[in-house]
Amino acid sequence: MYGLQVWIGALLTLMIFSFLYKDNPFYKFAEHLFVGVSAAYWMVVGVWGTMVPNMLAKIHPPLVRNVLPALATAEPEFHYIIPCILGILLLTRLITPIAWLSRWALAFIIGYTAGVRFSRYLQSDFIGQIKSSLIPIISVGDGGFSIGMTFSHIVLTVGVVCGLIYFFFSKEHKGAFGAASRVGIYILMVTFGASFGYTVMARISLLIGRMSFLGEWLGVIAGWFS
Amino acid sequence: MRHKRCGWYFNSRILIFPVSILSLIFILGYCHFPEAQEETFDILLRSEETPAPPGPPAVHDTPYDSGESITIQWELSSDDGAGKNHVTGYDILRSETRDGEYQLISSVTKGVKEYVDTSTKDKVDYYYRVRARASEFFADSSPSEAVQSKQQWYNPERSNLLAIAVILSFFIILYISRAKRGKKLFIRRIAGLEAVDEAVGRATEMGKPILYVPGIQDLDDVQTVAGITILGSLAKTIAKYDTKLDVPVSRSMVLAAARETVKQSYLSAGRPDAYSDDIVHYVTDEQFGYVAFLDGTMVRNKPAACFYLGSFFAESLILAETGNSIGAIQVAGTAQPAQLPFFVAACDYTLIGEELFAASAYLSKEPRALGSLKGADAGKVIALMFIGLGVTLETLRVLTGSPAIAKASDFIIRLVSLRF
Numbered sequence: 001m002y003g004l005q006v007w008i009g010a011l012l013t014l015m016i017f018s019f020l021y022k023d024n025p026f027y028k029f030a031e032h033l034f035v036g037v038s039a040a041y042w043m044v045v046g047v048w049g050t051m052v053p054n055m056l057a058k059i060h061p062p063l064v065r066n067v068l069p070a071l072a073t074a075e076p077e078f079h080y081i082i083p084c085i086l087g088i089l090l091l092t093r094l095i096t097p098i099a100w101l102s103r104w105a106l107a108f109i110i111g112y113t114a115g116v117r118f119s120r121y122l123q124s125d126f127i128g129q130i131k132s133s134l135i136p137i138i139s140v141g142d143g144g145f146s147i148g149m150t151f152s153h154i155v156l157t158v159g160v161v162c163g164l165i166y167f168f169f170s171k172e173h174k175g176a177f178g179a180a181s182r183v184g185i186y187i188l189m190v191t192f193g194a195s196f197g198y199t200v201m202a203r204i205s206l207l208i209g210r211m212s213f214l215g216e217w218l219g220v221i222a223g224w225f226s
Numbered sequence: 227m228r229h230k231r232c233g234w235y236f237n238s239r240i241l242i243f244p245v246s247i248l249s250l251i252f253i254l255g256y257c258h259f260p261e262a263q264e265e266t267f268d269i270l271l272r273s274e275e276t277p278a279p280p281g282p283p284a285v286h287d288t289p290y291d292s293g294e295s296i297t298i299q300w301e302l303s304s305d306d307g308a309g310k311n312h313v314t315g316y317d318i319l320r321s322e323t324r325d326g327e328y329q330l331i332s333s334v335t336k337g338v339k340e341y342v343d344t345s346t347k348d349k350v351d352y353y354y355r356v357r358a359r360a361s362e363f364f365a366d367s368s369p370s371e372a373v374q375s376k377q378q379w380y381n382p383e384r385s386n387l388l389a390i391a392v393i394l395s396f397f398i399i400l401y402i403s404r405a406k407r408g409k410k411l412f413i414r415r416i417a418g419l420e421a422v423d424e425a426v427g428r429a430t431e432m433g434k435p436i437l438y439v440p441g442i443q444d445l446d447d448v449q450t451v452a453g454i455t456i457l458g459s460l461a462k463t464i465a466k467y468d469t470k471l472d473v474p475v476s477r478s479m480v481l482a483a484a485r486e487t488v489k490q491s492y493l494s495a496g497r498p499d500a501y502s503d504d505i506v507h508y509v510t511d512e513q514f515g516y517v518a519f520l521d522g523t524m525v526r527n528k529p530a531a532c533f534y535l536g537s538f539f540a541e542s543l544i545l546a547e548t549g550n551s552i553g554a555i556q557v558a559g560t561a562q563p564a565q566l567p568f569f570v571a572a573c574d575y576t577l578i579g580e581e582l583f584a585a586s587a588y589l590s591k592e593p594r595a596l597g598s599l600k601g602a603d604a605g606k607v608i609a610l611m612f613i614g615l616g617v618t619l620e621t622l623r624v625l626t627g628s629p630a631i632a633k634a635s636d637f638i639i640r641l642v643s644l645r646f
Contacts, residue, residue: 016518023525031518038512093482106445106483113446122391123644130609131642134616134635136624157617164610167580169413170603188578189570196567203540 003220010217013210055084133160159187277305277313277358279365280339285354285373290384293348293377299340300367303358306336310360317357317364318343324353324369333359346375386646390608397604402597411596413588418557418575422589425531425555426463434530435470436460439520439545441536441560442513445479449561452586453536454480454487456559459589460533461491465500473506474523476516481508517541521548534558534573535582538565546572559585612642 015030057064057071058080065072089105092098137157139149165177166184173181281301288295298318306313315335319328320343334341346352351372357364405411429436438460440453457473464471473488475481484506492501509519521544524532532549534542535558542558542565549556550572558569559577569576577585580602587595619635622628640646 019521019525023522028522031522034512034515035510035519038515039508039510042511090479090482093485102482103486106479106486109445109479110451110483113451114448117446117448119387119391122387122394126605126609127387127390127642127644130612130616131639131644133613134620134639134642136620137617138621138624140624157613160613161610164606168603168606169416169580169584169599171412172414192567192570195564196571199564199567203543 006217006220010214013214055080059084133157163187275360275363277360277363277365278303278309280316280356280358280367282368283354283356283370285370287373287375288342290378290381294344294346294375296343296346296352296373296375297340298343298354300356302339305360306358312360313358314361315359317359319355319357321353322351328355348375348377350374383645386641393608394601394605398598398601401600402594405593405596411600413584413596413599416581416585416588418559418577418581419585419588421557421575422460423463425557426467426469428555429530430467430469432530435472435527436464436531437524437529438471438473438533440475440480440484441538442476442516442541443537444477445483447537449537449582450480452583454483455586455590455595456535457484458487458491461488462495465492465495465497468500471505472529474509474520475506476509476511478508481506513539513541517544520545524548524552528552529554532556536560538562543568543572612638
């Protein structure tokens with residue numbers, strides 16, 4: 001059975017890799033299989049991972065006694081009817097005369113998300129970043145004045161200030177403001193360069209993982225001849 | 227002397243009898259019940275190896291949280307770090323009645339004297355014991371007082387966060403109301419946006435479709451919302467030029483929102499006849515299944531322009547490279563820092579981070595979006611002021627060592643700390 005799994009995995013991997021040459025029937029087959037299987041998989045996950053435990057089991061637990069017995073004895077939580085109604089409202093898109101009702105659910109989701117994320121982003125992307133930037137430009141350690149740390153602190157402070165200026169949209173980027181903005185984008189580009197190299201290394205490790213899987217498959221084939 | 231000696235003999239004779247009886251019982255017990263002998267021996271050993279119990283735990287509802295959490299603190303066993311120094315850790319035991327059965331809920335290593343129990347139910351009495359462990363020997367503390375967890379509605383440690391949120395909200399509301407009153411709010415031109423019209427024009431001339439990818443995240447990601455807002459504006463232009471638009475999505479919620487947006491755009495462009503639900507279609511939630519489909523679509527349909535605006539992850543470079551290989555003009559935008567380098571390297575124009583949100587405001591001219599953007603700019607001015615002041619004070623602190631400057635600097639740092 002394991003050998004069959006390896007064969008299927010290896011052949012599908014090769015079919016996907018064949019796209020590197022050009023689009024071909026093998027790639028099309030793998031692509032359609034992947035899309036179809038994954039769409040069905042996520043639908044099943046949605047039903048069994050969300051609708052059954054988070055809706056049916058919450059609103060009327062005895063309904064799930066045959067499939068999730070651990071949840072069947074819980075007390076009903078009727079406030080789950082609210083998201084249930086919102087979910088049903090989303091489906092009203094399918095009925096043209098009342099399709100407008102689906103906007104209510106969408107508006108709720110977007111509004112709720114914006115509210116929840118506002119506080120989170122304020123902490124991590126605003127206050128947290130400001131606090132990390134409050135450093136002395138001149139660094140003095142135990143051994144006295146530190147040139148390296150001072151340089152690092154200057155780069156960090158200038159980078160943060162110029163980066164913020166680059167993302168300032170209420171003023172035209174001209175003159176000194178424009179120069180600071182350009183410094184900001186240069187610093188961003190240097191950062192992207194470093195990030196690019198780092199991520200490419202991570203991707204190569206993924207490729208190595210796939211290659212080693214193909215090696216495993218070749219091992220299965222070799223096993224037949226030995 | 228004789229009398230005394232007689233007396234001694236007399237006393238020893240009295241002792242001989244009970245000692246002999248006890249010895250006999252012990253010997254018989256050893257012969258017939260060896261386990262009892264071992265238990266006796268164990269009890270003797272345990273008395274030597276058993277660690278000193280920890281102090282009685284002090285328990286309280288974890289402050290400033292959303293409930294369902296109790297903090298337990300205890301004095302370390304005197305054999306932890308001192309004494310026999312053989313305590314290996316502590317078990318935290320919990321019961322709903324003081325003299326009931328205590329259940330193990332967690333264990334911590336030696337030297338730790340606090341544990342936060344996040345498995346409680348609000349408004350239920352709990353009692354705790356802490357057990358000091360030394361190999362297989364242990365000693366329990368006395369039970370704690372009863373404690374309940376409950377939710378707090380306000381966290382004073384985050385008052386600074388509230389103040390900053392109020393200030394930012396004030397500016398956002400102020401600018402939104404100005405925009406609604408018709409006052410023109412200046413937003414600088416964003417370079418990447420100039421490419422949007424160019425891309426649509428090119429696709430129209432070539433008679434080829436435009437591919438729009440609003441990221442792979444759901445509507446609860448603000449980048450997806452920005453991507454769909456830009457799609458609305460773009461769809462209006464596309465409808466006017468009668469160019470073909472293709473929007474494959476990977477989330478059902480995004481499907482609903484994108485269809486609604488595109489439909490509105492076609493209506494407002496006066497081309498409801500050109501709209502079809504097939505313009506926006508669902509593919510799969512699976513990240514790489516979606517990417518495989520997009521790659522196949524790109525090489526088969528050869529769109530003249532590809533837009534990737536939203537939240538992207540590992541698929542960013544795959545998409546951008548495929549788009550590049552078919553010669554499409556590509557405009558990308560995301561706030562995912564790890565994916566920006568790939569878009570910058572492989573696309574013609576990239577909206578970096580907040581430019582994505584600015585672009586959606588710039589294109590839609592929506593008062594709310596414009597007001598939010600201007601409010602965010604006000605936030606940047608506040609951030610720059612804090613940074614300027616904080617860095618100056620920190621530098622002066624290093625240079626002068628003045629306590630007054632140190633105090634002022636600490637205050638500024640406290641203002642932007644997560645625990646005020």
